[in-house]
Amino acid sequence: MSTLELLVFLPLLAALAVGLGAPARFTALGASVLVLLFAVYCAINFNASQEGGMQFASSRTLLEMPGFPKLSLAFGLDGISLVLLLLSGLVLVAAVFLAPQESAIKGSARLYYLSLLLIGGGAIGAFTATDLFFLYAFHELALIPTFLMIGIFGHGEGRVRTAWTITIFLGVGSLVLLVGLILAVGALGGTTFDVASLTALAKGSPIAESTQSWIFLLLFIGFGILVSLFPFHSWAAPAYAEAPAPVAMLHAGVLKKFGLYGLIRLAMPLAPAGAERWMNLVLVLLLGNILYIGLVTIAQKRLDRMLGYSSVMHMGYAFLGIAAGNVIGVSGAVLLMFAHGLSIALLFGLAGWMRDQFGTLDIDRFGGIAKPMPRLGLLFGFAAFASIGLPGFANFAAEVEIFFGAFAGEDLAMTWIRWATIGALWGVVISAVYMLRAYRHLFMGPKPDKLVTPADLSWETRLPLLLLLVALLAVGFAPELLNQFIRPAVNGLFTAMAG
Numbered sequence: 001m002s003t004l005e006l007l008v009f010l011p012l013l014a015a016l017a018v019g020l021g022a023p024a025r026f027t028a029l030g031a032s033v034l035v036l037l038f039a040v041y042c043a044i045n046f047n048a049s050q051e052g053g054m055q056f057a058s059s060r061t062l063l064e065m066p067g068f069p070k071l072s073l074a075f076g077l078d079g080i081s082l083v084l085l086l087l088s089g090l091v092l093v094a095a096v097f098l099a100p101q102e103s104a105i106k107g108s109a110r111l112y113y114l115s116l117l118l119i120g121g122g123a124i125g126a127f128t129a130t131d132l133f134f135l136y137a138f139h140e141l142a143l144i145p146t147f148l149m150i151g152i153f154g155h156g157e158g159r160v161r162t163a164w165t166i167t168i169f170l171g172v173g174s175l176v177l178l179v180g181l182i183l184a185v186g187a188l189g190g191t192t193f194d195v196a197s198l199t200a201l202a203k204g205s206p207i208a209e210s211t212q213s214w215i216f217l218l219l220f221i222g223f224g225i226l227v228s229l230f231p232f233h234s235w236a237a238p239a240y241a242e243a244p245a246p247v248a249m250l251h252a253g254v255l256k257k258f259g260l261y262g263l264i265r266l267a268m269p270l271a272p273a274g275a276e277r278w279m280n281l282v283l284v285l286l287l288g289n290i291l292y293i294g295l296v297t298i299a300q301k302r303l304d305r306m307l308g309y310s311s312v313m314h315m316g317y318a319f320l321g322i323a324a325g326n327v328i329g330v331s332g333a334v335l336l337m338f339a340h341g342l343s344i345a346l347l348f349g350l351a352g353w354m355r356d357q358f359g360t361l362d363i364d365r366f367g368g369i370a371k372p373m374p375r376l377g378l379l380f381g382f383a384a385f386a387s388i389g390l391p392g393f394a395n396f397a398a399e400v401e402i403f404f405g406a407f408a409g410e411d412l413a414m415t416w417i418r419w420a421t422i423g424a425l426w427g428v429v430i431s432a433v434y435m436l437r438a439y440r441h442l443f444m445g446p447k448p449d450k451l452v453t454p455a456d457l458s459w460e461t462r463l464p465l466l467l468l469l470v471a472l473l474a475v476g477f478a479p480e481l482l483n484q485f486i487r488p489a490v491n492g493l494f495t496a497m498a499g
Contacts, residue, residue, distance in 0.1 A: 025100065179222075246352070
């Protein structure tokens, strides 16, 4: 078994072990830490100068028969998937560490940890699979425990309804995506599921533009639903508000990035003419994410819902980077996927701890808790600044790249993207408004007499959250830590693209 195969199947085998009776927390912690260590090992031994192609590649043919595409259990890493692998490892470790804070875990720890491992393992498999069948299948695997975790361990009386809502939305998105993928494979001859081979076929014998238009539209809608693109966003904020904090961390921080990854890895290379055809629609919808959802976020009275809508809003910037259609913009989108994943996981982790300790996340019930709880106030402040995109955090570096990419080029399409970028810049102001407003209500001013403050963050809680914060600051001050992997991969992707 190769290094990458071991990394992919480690959390899944750990989930199986937990189901068969292994100590739940110990097994989950051990597996998640090993996943992160393996991811770091891959980064250290990665050839950052290689443009295109997969490293740590492995492939096992499972099915090869006439009239059916060759099916292989194949994995590999380029700079894009490596960055998402590092993101997955960091957030999985933090989520598993924070799991015991959830009061609902009592009596059901085995199912709880098993589900977290399946979500993490499914995401890692989706980001590293190089066979289209397994890329899709691993993502679907991660959705099943997400439904169970919200329905069984969620907060509030509406958790079962919310679990069904997210399942229906993501199920429809996956179905639309599946139709688009089948159409693309069929249009390219129907002989392989290998992503690199499909990309090469699309370049050598481009699909008819009318067919490309349909393929891109289906993939865009399918992936867009998974990313909570406006107007398909209504499932996200309620789901994250009802979900246990570790699940919100994993889904909003990691699994949601699969939709953006799919657009970069599949939709753009296989249907570039379709992407050009629908670009104005993409621009309109991403502005809906940034501006409309941003205003909705300001109106929220509960911290968990505010963070949920904030997560939806910031996806618009990633779409803007992808829409730019150049190396700078797409590289910025990938970097933002990493940065946003860490910052939103950090915020949901803190919000989950606050809900567990205070019994509420109604913003108006708080006030003045920075003085009795300085560790919480400081860590939440850093997380809020990261989310806003303050210089020094990875989010800032990513957004700067996206904006530079969106202003590059001279053709008519780039003119429309520039106008969209000017509109998107107002989102920075909106982000500052709702984040700073929330911080002021929560931590500043007088403390309500009825608000009983618990003990401040313990070291067990601080440790995993500080891990996320340190990663945000490290990449913020030295973006080249990740850009050295991302840009050659994006360059290789554009070289391999059809058109």
